[in-house]
Amino acid sequence: MMPKSPRIWQLAERRYRLLxxxxxxxxxxxxxxxxxxxxxxxxxxxxxxxxxxxxxYSYTVVHALPAERERYGPYIMAIVELEDGTRVTSEIVxxxxxxxxxxxxxxxxxxxxxxxxxEGIIYYGYKFRPLVFRKTN
Amino acid sequence: xxxxxxxxxAIVGYGSYIPRYRIKIESIAHAWxxxxxxxxxxxxxxxxxxxxxxxxxxxxxxxxRNALRRAPEVSAKEIGAIYSGSESKPYAVKPTSTIVAxxxxxxxxxxxxxxxxxxxxxxxxxxxxxxxxRSGMIKYGxxxxxxxxxxxxxxxxxxxxxxxxxxxxIGHGSGDPIAxxxxxxxxxxxxxxxxxxxxxxxxRHGGRFTGEPAYxxxxxxxxxxxxxxxxxxxxxxxxxxPHQPNGSFPVEVAKRLGFSESKVxxxxxxxxxxxxxxxxxxxxxxxxxxxxxxxxxxxxxxFGSGAGSDAFSIVVADGIERKRDLAPKVEDYVERKKYxxxxxxARFWGKIAF
Numbered sequence: 307m308m309p310k311s312p313r314i315w316q317l318a319e320r321r322y323r324l325l326x327x328x329x330x331x332x333x334x335x336x337x338x339x340x341x342x343x344x345x346x347x348x349x350x351x352x353x354x355x356x357x358x359x360x361x362x363y364s365y366t367v368v369h370a371l372p373a374e375r376e377r378y379g380p381y382i383m384a385i386v387e388l389e390d391g392t393r394v395t396s397e398i399v400x401x402x403x404x405x406x407x408x409x410x411x412x413x414x415x416x417x418x419x420x421x422x423x424x425e426g427i428i429y430y431g432y433k434f435r436p437l438v439f440r441k442t443n
Numbered sequence: 444x445x446x447x448x449x450x451x452x453a454i455v456g457y458g459s460y461i462p463r464y465r466i467k468i469e470s471i472a473h474a475w476x477x478x479x480x481x482x483x484x485x486x487x488x489x490x491x492x493x494x495x496x497x498x499x500x501x502x503x504x505x506x507x508r509n510a511l512r513r514a515p516e517v518s519a520k521e522i523g524a525i526y527s528g529s530e531s532k533p534y535a536v537k538p539t540s541t542i543v544a545x546x547x548x549x550x551x552x553x554x555x556x557x558x559x560x561x562x563x564x565x566x567x568x569x570x571x572x573x574x575x576x577r578s579g580m581i582k583y584g585x586x587x588x589x590x591x592x593x594x595x596x597x598x599x600x601x602x603x604x605x606x607x608x609x610x611x612x613i614g615h616g617s618g619d620p621i622a623x624x625x626x627x628x629x630x631x632x633x634x635x636x637x638x639x640x641x642x643x644x645x646x647r648h649g650g651r652f653t654g655e656p657a658y659x660x661x662x663x664x665x666x667x668x669x670x671x672x673x674x675x676x677x678x679x680x681x682x683x684x685p686h687q688p689n690g691s692f693p694v695e696v697a698k699r700l701g702f703s704e705s706k707v708x709x710x711x712x713x714x715x716x717x718x719x720x721x722x723x724x725x726x727x728x729x730x731x732x733x734x735x736x737x738x739x740x741x742x743x744x745x746f747g748s749g750a751g752s753d754a755f756s757i758v759v760a761d762g763i764e765r766k767r768d769l770a771p772k773v774e775d776y777v778e779r780k781k782y783x784x785x786x787x788x789a790r791f792w793g794k795i796a797f
Contacts, residue, residue, distance in 0.1 A: 322546040377790075379495065416504040418498060438771070439775055
């Protein structure tokens with residue numbers, strides 16, 4: 307199997323820091339650095355740091371685990387609406403499936419996303435967790 | 444021994460992180476059929492447990508981000524060195540500090556390395572940042588002390604080994620100081636009290652031998668040496684934060700050094716979250732900073748098996764009042780908890796072999 311290192315490296319910055327793009331023409335933001343605005347097609351796009359807090363816009367609980375998450379256990383996948391309105395798909399951690407709610411405030415977390423194998427590269431990146439520290443955010 | 448008379452080398456940002464999960468030592472004892480009375484001497488009630496997707500790197504990044512929150516005047520681009528101290532790096536070869544650098548947006552021109560000295564790799568990282576900031580090699584350094592402490596299933600270490608850590612941004616004459624360093628003193632010997640051989644998953648230890656010739660000898664020598672060089676006595680300090688392998692050793696060593704129990708309890712975390720290995724005494728320091736007043740003096744003493752100790756005299760500065768509430772406090776993480784039983788703990792830790 308080809309090592310995934312180059313692809314992991316390519317995605318690391320956006321996954322680690324939740325970088326996004328802002329279109330200077332229409333003002334829309336989206337997840338990940340981009341060359342073209344997905345909303346208006348403008349090429350005047352700048353890379354920006356997306357907000358670290360938001361709310362759960364929608365979610366599902368995954369019970370049929372993908373092969374790379376064998377023995378991980380059920381997990382929550384959500385669309386999180388960030389403070390600036392940008393929506394990002396993310397796992398919700400530090401929360402039991404029965405406790406997740408639409409509208410629940412969440413904050414950025416840094417977690418293991420997966421790994422090639424026991425011998426391979428570990429992928430890290432953003433997930434979200436219930437906002438515990440409202441007073442400090 | 445180093446004495447810093449200029450009051451300029453300072454912590455300008457600090458932050459901690461503790462995972463959400465806890466296991467009571469009753470649950471561990473139940474799994475192994477150990478009578479609880481045998482464990483009373485540890486003075487530990489429960490320990491933190493890493494989540495299924497957490498490791499030493501994720502804890503280091505969370506702590507580093509909290510340290511940056513408490514240093515709003517510092518841009519990640521101004522950090523010239525990142526040193527991570529740990530004995531539970533997920534990679535044997537590839538520094539944790541490289542991943543932290545990318546996660547916080549450090550510049551390309553940054554000096555990165557990981558330290559290992561059992562439970563005192565974190566204070567080694569602090570010493571490197573102090574010396575490089577004082578020499579002018581860097582404007583700010585980021586020192587990280589974090590571990591997902593390993594323990595052999597069924598071993599007495601399971602009742603204390605936990606997960607957590609802290610990070611410190613250190614500068615010299617720059618930034619808004621939270622606390623400045625007055626002096627530093629280290630000791631080291633060849634003492635085989637606790638070790639982990641190459642390619643072996645869990646550490647081994649010498650049982651009772653980890654006490655007198657290891658922990659007590661080194662912590663007392665470093666603390667006494669520092670006080671002697673600074674011409675200070677226990678009465679000159681408001682707090683003492685020794686390494687915390689369990690709940691009894693730190694209290695006992697403070698007593699032997701002449702400190703009252705009231706000076707060790709504010710930074711004592713091991714009874715309620717366990718031993719973070721490299722992150723143990725540094726996170727105790729953060730808990731003290733969360734409540735200390737400007738002008739108060741703290742004696743921090745790490746201990747790393749093998750063995751050695753690093754002692755620091757630290758004086759709290761005015762910046763603490765402006766910065767304390769900019770990030771979660773240690774207590775916020777202590778109070779955020781969900782209990783798991785031994786089977787879930789073992790699953791999260793990957794202790795169930797197939």
